[in-house]
Amino acid sequence: MSADTTAKLLDSASALRQEVGENFHDALAEALYTDAAQIADRAVTRPDQRRRFDLDRTIDHLVTSRMFGFPIMIALLTLVFWLTIQGANVPSALLASLLLDTVHPALLDLGDMLHFPWWLSGVLFDGAYLAAAWVVSVMLPPMAIFFPLFTLLEDFGYLPRVAFNLDRLFSKAGAHGKQALSMTMGFGCNAAGVVATRVIDSPRERLIAIITNNFAICNGRWPTLIMVSTIFIGGAVPAALAGFVSALAVVGIAVLGVLITFASSWFLSRTMLKGEASVFSLELPPYRPPRIWQTIYTSMIDRTLIVLWRAVTMAVPAGIVIWTSSNVIIGGESIAEQMVTFLDGFGWLIGLNGVILVAYIVAIPANEIVIPTVLMLTVLTAGLSDVGEGAGVMFELDSNNAIREILHVGGWTTLTAINLLLFSLLHNPCSTTILTIYNETKSLKWTAVATLMPVVMGIGITLITATIARTFGWV
Amino acid sequence: MSQNDTNTAHTLADLHPGETGTVSALHSQGPERRRMMDLGIIPGTTISVEMNSPLGDPVAYRVRDTLVALRREQAQLILIDKTTAKTTTEETS
Amino acid sequence: MTVTIPTTKPLNAHAACETCPMNRHLERLGVKMDNWDYVIALAGNPNTGKSTVFNALTGLRQHTGNWPGKTVARAEGGFQYGDERYKLVDLPGTYSLLAASVDEEIARDFILFGQPDVTVIVVDATRLERNLNLVLQVLEITDKAVVALNLMDEAERHGLQVDPRRLARDLGVPIVPMVARRNEGVKELLQVVHDVAVGEIQSRPHRIRTTHHQALDRAVDQLVTQIEAEFPGLPNVRWVALRLLDDDAQIEQAIRDGSLGDLSRDGSDTAIPDNLLIAEVSA
Numbered sequence: 001m002s003a004d005t006t007a008k009l010l011d012s013a014s015a016l017r018q019e020v021g022e023n024f025h026d027a028l029a030e031a032l033y034t035d036a037a038q039i040a041d042r043a044v045t046r047p048d049q050r051r052r053f054d055l056d057r058t059i060d061h062l063v064t065s066r067m068f069g070f071p072i073m074i075a076l077l078t079l080v081f082w083l084t085i086q087g088a089n090v091p092s093a094l095l096a097s098l099l100l101d102t103v104h105p106a107l108l109d110l111g112d113m114l115h116f117p118w119w120l121s122g123v124l125f126d127g128a129y130l131a132a133a134w135v136v137s138v139m140l141p142p143m144a145i146f147f148p149l150f151t152l153l154e155d156f157g158y159l160p161r162v163a164f165n166l167d168r169l170f171s172k173a174g175a176h177g178k179q180a181l182s183m184t185m186g187f188g189c190n191a192a193g194v195v196a197t198r199v200i201d202s203p204r205e206r207l208i209a210i211i212t213n214n215f216a217i218c219n220g221r222w223p224t225l226i227m228v229s230t231i232f233i234g235g236a237v238p239a240a241l242a243g244f245v246s247a248l249a250v251v252g253i254a255v256l257g258v259l260i261t262f263a264s265s266w267f268l269s270r271t272m273l274k275g276e277a278s279v280f281s282l283e284l285p286p287y288r289p290p291r292i293w294q295t296i297y298t299s300m301i302d303r304t305l306i307v308l309w310r311a312v313t314m315a316v317p318a319g320i321v322i323w324t325s326s327n328v329i330i331g332g333e334s335i336a337e338q339m340v341t342f343l344d345g346f347g348w349l350i351g352l353n354g355v356i357l358v359a360y361i362v363a364i365p366a367n368e369i370v371i372p373t374v375l376m377l378t379v380l381t382a383g384l385s386d387v388g389e390g391a392g393v394m395f396e397l398d399s400n401n402a403i404r405e406i407l408h409v410g411g412w413t414t415l416t417a418i419n420l421l422l423f424s425l426l427h428n429p430c431s432t433t434i435l436t437i438y439n440e441t442k443s444l445k446w447t448a449v450a451t452l453m454p455v456v457m458g459i460g461i462t463l464i465t466a467t468i469a470r471t472f473g474w475v
Numbered sequence: 476m477s478q479n480d481t482n483t484a485h486t487l488a489d490l491h492p493g494e495t496g497t498v499s500a501l502h503s504q505g506p507e508r509r510r511m512m513d514l515g516i517i518p519g520t521t522i523s524v525e526m527n528s529p530l531g532d533p534v535a536y537r538v539r540d541t542l543v544a545l546r547r548e549q550a551q552l553i554l555i556d557k558t559t560a561k562t563t564t565e566e567t568s
Numbered sequence: 569m570t571v572t573i574p575t576t577k578p579l580n581a582h583a584a585c586e587t588c589p590m591n592r593h594l595e596r597l598g599v600k601m602d603n604w605d606y607v608i609a610l611a612g613n614p615n616t617g618k619s620t621v622f623n624a625l626t627g628l629r630q631h632t633g634n635w636p637g638k639t640v641a642r643a644e645g646g647f648q649y650g651d652e653r654y655k656l657v658d659l660p661g662t663y664s665l666l667a668a669s670v671d672e673e674i675a676r677d678f679i680l681f682g683q684p685d686v687t688v689i690v691v692d693a694t695r696l697e698r699n700l701n702l703v704l705q706v707l708e709i710t711d712k713a714v715v716a717l718n719l720m721d722e723a724e725r726h727g728l729q730v731d732p733r734r735l736a737r738d739l740g741v742p743i744v745p746m747v748a749r750r751n752e753g754v755k756e757l758l759q760v761v762h763d764v765a766v767g768e769i770q771s772r773p774h775r776i777r778t779t780h781h782q783a784l785d786r787a788v789d790q791l792v793t794q795i796e797a798e799f800p801g802l803p804n805v806r807w808v809a810l811r812l813l814d815d816d817a818q819i820e821q822a823i824r825d826g827s828l829g830d831l832s833r834d835g836s837d838t839a840i841p842d843n844l845l846i847a848e849v850s851a
Contacts, residue, residue: 006824009794013812013820016787024813026501027781028666029512033520035776036700037539043735044696047727060535060542061526069529164544168530171546177533201669279510280549284535284542285615286694286722291749513664515698539697 056287063158069165076158077184080149084188084219088141095137104130122323126393131319131369132312134394138368139311142219143304146188151299154181155290163282173262174269176205177282183209183261186216187254189307190433193218194440202278208265210437211450214429215261217254220311220367224424225250227371231404232417253421260426264453272449310432314365319394322362322373326380326392334391340381350459351419351466355381355410360423365431370424372396375403378410415475419462426458485557487522487536488550495523496555503552515539516553604646604655606765609682611675611706612690613699614661617718619643620748621690622658625758649758652765657684663698665705666814673818679709680804681827685765688757690716693723693730693745700739707741707773708807714760716753717745740773775806787813799828 017024063072107129111121153159159181167177178200186193193213200206217225226246234246325335333341336358344354359373372394379388387406389395397403407416428451429437438447469475490496498520503511515538516522525535525542533544612618626645643658659678660671679687687710691699706713715735723730736743742760746753763769778785791809795802802808808828811819822828 005798009798010812010820010823012794013791013809016791017813017815020783020787020813024784024815025509025666026512026517027778027784028776028810028814029509030517030519031776031778031781031784032701032704033512033515033517033539033697034780035704035774036515036697039735039738039774040697040700042738043731045729045731057525064526064528064535066527066529164528164533164535165530167544167546168528168532171532177544201671279507280533280546281510281514282533282544283614284544286542288722509666513666513701515701540695541698 059287060161060284063161064165073162073165076153080146080153081187083149084142084146085222087145091141091144092137095140099133099137100130104133119327122327122392123320126390127319127321127323128316129319130394131315131322131366134372135311135315135366135368136308138223139220139366140304140308143188143307144300146219147192147299147303148296150185150188151295151303152290152292155288155295157285157287160282160284164284167282169262170265171280173265174205174273175208175265176200176202176280179205179209179212179265182213183216183258186213186218188219190214190216190218190429191310191436192303192307194433194436197440202280204269204273204278207273207441207446208268210440211268211446211453212261212264214433214450214454215257215264215425217257217425218367218430220430221370221424222250223368224370225253225421227400227403228417228420228424231400231407232412232414235404236414249421253425257425260457264457307432310435311366311368311430314431315369318362318365318369322369322376322394323392325362326376334380336377336392337381340377349466350423350462351415351469352423352462353411353416356416356420356423360427363430364428367424367430369394375406378406382406382409384409413475415466415469419465422462422465423458426454426461428452428455485555486551487545487553487555488534488547490522490524490555490557492524492526492534495521495558497521497558498553499556500554501552502554503549507549507552511549511553514543515541521558522553522555603653605652606685607655607657607682608761608765609678609684609687610656610658610690611679611687611702612659612661612716613663613692613695613702616661616690616692616699617748618661618690619658621688621716621718621746621757622656624748624751624754626656647758649762652762654761654765657682662702664702665709676709677818679706681822683710683803685712686761687713688716688761689713690718690748693717693719694726694728696730696735703739704774704776707739708776708810709804711741711771711773711803712764713741713771713773714757714764715739715741715743716748716757717743718748720745720752721747721750738774741771742769776810784813802828 020027062068104125107125108121111125116124160178162184163177163180165177166180170177170179179197181199182193182196184193185196190213193216194210197206197209197213200209229246229249230242233249234242237245322336325339326337328335330338339358339361340354342354343357347353347355347357355374355377358377359370363370363373375396376388376392376394378384380391384406387397387402397406428434434447434451437450438444441447485496487496487498498516498518500518501508501511501516511517520538523537525537527534528544533546534550535542535544536550537543610618610622622643622645626647645656645658647654647656657678659675662669662672662675665672665676665679678684687706689703689706691703703713703715717730717732717735720730730745732743732745742764744753744757744760746757748754760769764771778788788806788809791812792805795805795808795812799805808819812823819828
């Protein structure tokens with residue numbers, strides 16, 4: 001067909017469009033639904049009398065009621081998190097003792113047997129292996145519990161009701177109710193949370209959900225929060241209250257994260273993401289009994305293993321970097337020590353220290369290794385010789401007292417602890433999440449915004465708290 | 476239900492849970508209008524209010540045997556004729 | 569997520585079919601045709617158990633969720649039935665093929681330009697009216713369609729009686745009642761898909777009636793005559809006319825660059841516009 005006839009065809013289409021009038025689309029939609037209604041009506045026989053008890057409707061009215069809607073939601077989500085944390089303890093300890101206490105020494109022995117040079121054993125077993133083992137033992141059990149539980153709620157049909165219940169709050173912040181779900185998912189893993197934003201079908205709201213997902217504290221960051229709260233916050237109050245207060249501190253940081261999610265969503269929707277019009281729609285699908293075994297199987301394959309694999313592939317190079325930087329000595333000091341010294345000034349300014357900043361830089365691949373790295377670097381820079389496993393070997397201690405000793409030697413104060421809590425909420429997403437954000441948005445700009453915005457906020461806020469604390473002479 | 480007057484112009488947002496109406500016109504524009512139509516909300520469609528969310532907005536509507544949540548600003552653009560016969564939540568379908 | 573499963577048997581190449589024009593279209597949409605005899609597209613509203621049907625047919629475990637847009641990129645799998653190998657392409661769940669969301673474009677473009685051998689539309693028996701809206705749109709594009717009437721157990725639970733024969737008569741395409749999660753109806757679906765693919769079942773699908781809207785009806789008729797003159801043999805003239813009247817920029821583009829013409833004149837080498845290749849992006 002020549003360009004001529006093409007143009008003619010399109011012209012006459014355009015002319016006819018004028019003739020039919022502007023409401024063509026309405027007419028078409030009407031024609032479609034008129035036919036659909038008629039055909040459906042002929043094919044379906046409805047019960048003469050509606051049954052008195054409709055289970056779906058009863059559930060719906062209960063889980064969205066003014067009185068019970070929020071309590072049920074909070075109870076269910078708390079139950080999911082509680083099962084995750086409690087249930088993960090034992091398998092995590094088992095994995096740690098297997099991978100860290102049994103396999104790691106065995107690998108070192110193997111290296112000796114094969115006459116590996118010390119640096120090769122170091123890089124492979126103390127660096128790469130240890131980082132990967134750490135990530136697996138900390139991450140696998142909670143994710144293997146959290147994701148299936150979450151997926152069961154999703155398949156049953158409850159999660160759309162959570163979005164329905166919370167949409168008002170999100171709409172005030174210029175976001176979509178379904179962001180409640182990607183945020184909840186983010187408490188398990190931010191990378192998974194970012195993928196979960198796919199359920200949001202309007203591009204603008206989806207971007208908001210992606211960028212703010214990092215403010216949901218993922219399970220790789222919980223151990224840091226719990227340890228720091230227990231030692232420094234719980235330790236600062238009478239023993240009877242210690243457990244309660246430290247738990248409150250952890251929950252407080254998580255709640256602060258939710259508040260920051262709303263605030264930054266509101267900010268984004270009025271600045272960078274202003275004016276991208278989008279259509280809200282939320283269908284509440286019928287409840288369906290979940291297929292439990294299949295759900296467990298698919299969520300293991302689809303979510304847990306994929307996320308774990310990505311984390312491990314990121315942790316391996318990080319482990320190599322940590323070990324190497326602690327063992328390559330230039331001018332009498334290891335690279336790691338030089339970095340710590342270099343960053344100490346800036347760290348002090350924001351109420352942290354060089355060790356913490358270096359730990360966060362090398363732990364970009366996986367937040368799980370922040371604490372072991374902090375301990376290792378503190379021992380290294382403070383020159384403690386009776387604790388730890390040697391330069392570049394991450395370790396953790398069973399006793400909180402022992403950790404407190406080390407950190408005191410490292411110069412930690414309550415301000416350091418509080419600012420570390422804040423900084424673990426407000427820093428760049430881990431590299432797995434950053435990569436996921438890029439994959440989902442295909443945009444360097446939004447990936448950069450999502451990566452840098454939290455760090456800038458974190459530095460700003462810790463700078464303020466440090467300045468205030470010092471001005472009033474609290475530290 | 477105090478008001479049974481079908482002559483008054485109503486929007487979907489004026490209905491309470493348990494009430495039913497028939498769409499008379501759509502004031503939504505652009506993609507919003509298309510989405511409403513894809514959901515089967517076109518003039519002549521019967522819609523009933525299923526339930527409010529705990530914070531009052533959005534509201535879930537039953538449209539063509541499906542449950543769809545709309546925000547208040549969306550519902551305000553959908554004009555309806557209120558069905559005068561009062562129906563209770565338990566009996567509508 | 570693009571899923572391909574390894575085939576278990578050594579394959580004798582169907583060299584003859586690799587060169588046939590329909591497969592060329594599919595290959596340009598990113599579907600590898602080397603090992604397959606037929607391509608089946610799976611369409612449907614969100615929450616109809618579409619992914620469950622996909623799993624039941626392929627034996628793969630693809631996560632399903634109660635969400636629109638769950639299948640963001642295209643999932644692909646394969647199965648063998650009788651002597652033939654089928655490639656199954658899971659399209660995004662959509663309410664319609666009219667509005668301009670990315671998901672709807674992917675689904676629409678695949679059915680239109682990919683020209684799959686059979687399009688299976690998964691339908692929720694408890695919400696037939698809403699689902700038929702999509703079915704009627706698909707039937708405007710292709711004759712080679714089968715309706716999988718899923719969730720028959722849920723319909724029963726709600727006291728609904730759905731009459732598949734009546735539905736088949738009104739829609740003019742085969743209907744297979746199913747409970748995919750319990751594997752009920754899967755064998756029947758496979759047989760019907762086979763029959764449609766090889767041409768043993770010839771359908772005369774329902775077409776949207778525009779008769780109650782005179783201006784619309786006239787405009788469609790006039791445009792259909794014109795399109796038929798320009799693109800002899802185009803299988804979905806009426807639908808193209810409807811899209812043109814609806815000011816569908818993509819279809820206009822497809823007419824300008826000749827990719828629509830390809831569908832009527834077999835084997836032409838005109839490129840498919842870039843935006844149709846979105847479907848290739850895998851997560």
